[in-house]
Amino acid sequence: MSQTVEVLKQNLGPSVKRWRLVNRVKQEALALDLGVSQSMISRWESGRTEPEGRERSRLVRIVLARPSTAADKALLELVSASADRVHLVCDLTHRLLAVSPARAREWHAPVSALKGTSLWSFASDGIQEAEHRLDAAGWFEPHAPDIVFQTERADFTAMTIPESRVKITRVPLSDGSYARLVRAVEVAAA
Structure with missing residues (x-):
């Protein structure tokens, strides 16, 4: 499977x-x-x-996340224009909806080749482990908490996943479906 x-x-x-x-x-x-x-x-x-x-x-x-209203499209534009390393995917399928230029620079394939496709095949072990713990962390509750986890570096032909802390936020779309905002979290120097 x-x-x-x-x-x-x-x-x-x-x-x-x-x-x-x-x-x-x-x-x-x-x-x-x-x-x-x-x-x-x-x-x-x-x-x-x-x-x-x-x-x-x-x-x-x-x-399935279907960003179709003006508010949803504004969210896509905000992500696409962000200076942060961030992208937005369908919460269920991990299909890429939008990506910031900073995040796209980590990828080897053009955004046009990845947009609309599932990014799950690029999930590192850390991302997969976090995904399997979502239910226990309350992700599927009406008011889900943000989830922060560590991922290791993973190199793929289409992209590199850098070693980093990742924060995911569940974002409701206008039709009741959900997208997932994926951000790199900067670790403060000790």
Whole structure:
């Protein structure tokens, strides 16, 4: 199974639950829309079972980050113009939405080649470990805390991930989906 599919499998249920809570959609209403039982929605959200086929595709479309309003586009512009090492990805799929020039300088591939594609294949061990701890850290709750973690250097053909402390912030988009703001955190000299 690819790493991207594994992340999607791990995070889809909690992402659906968060989407429902933010958009005030009851499990019963979502179940009716998908043609499944309310208990099936509950099992998906808790991770006891995984949605398959058509239901899985529909759920992914529901929670996929789609920055389309003027406010969302302003966020993309702010990230793209930032002097900081920062980028914005879809919270569920890690699909690149925007990147600052400072972050893009760490990459070997042009931004145009990466925009709209999942960056998960470039995740270092530290990034993967942090991803697997998101649920326990409260990431999928309505008011998630920022998460700070350490990552080691990882060299890929398309980019280099420098050794650094990373801060991720969950950012709600206008349609109830979420993006993830990824920033390098400067460590103060002792």
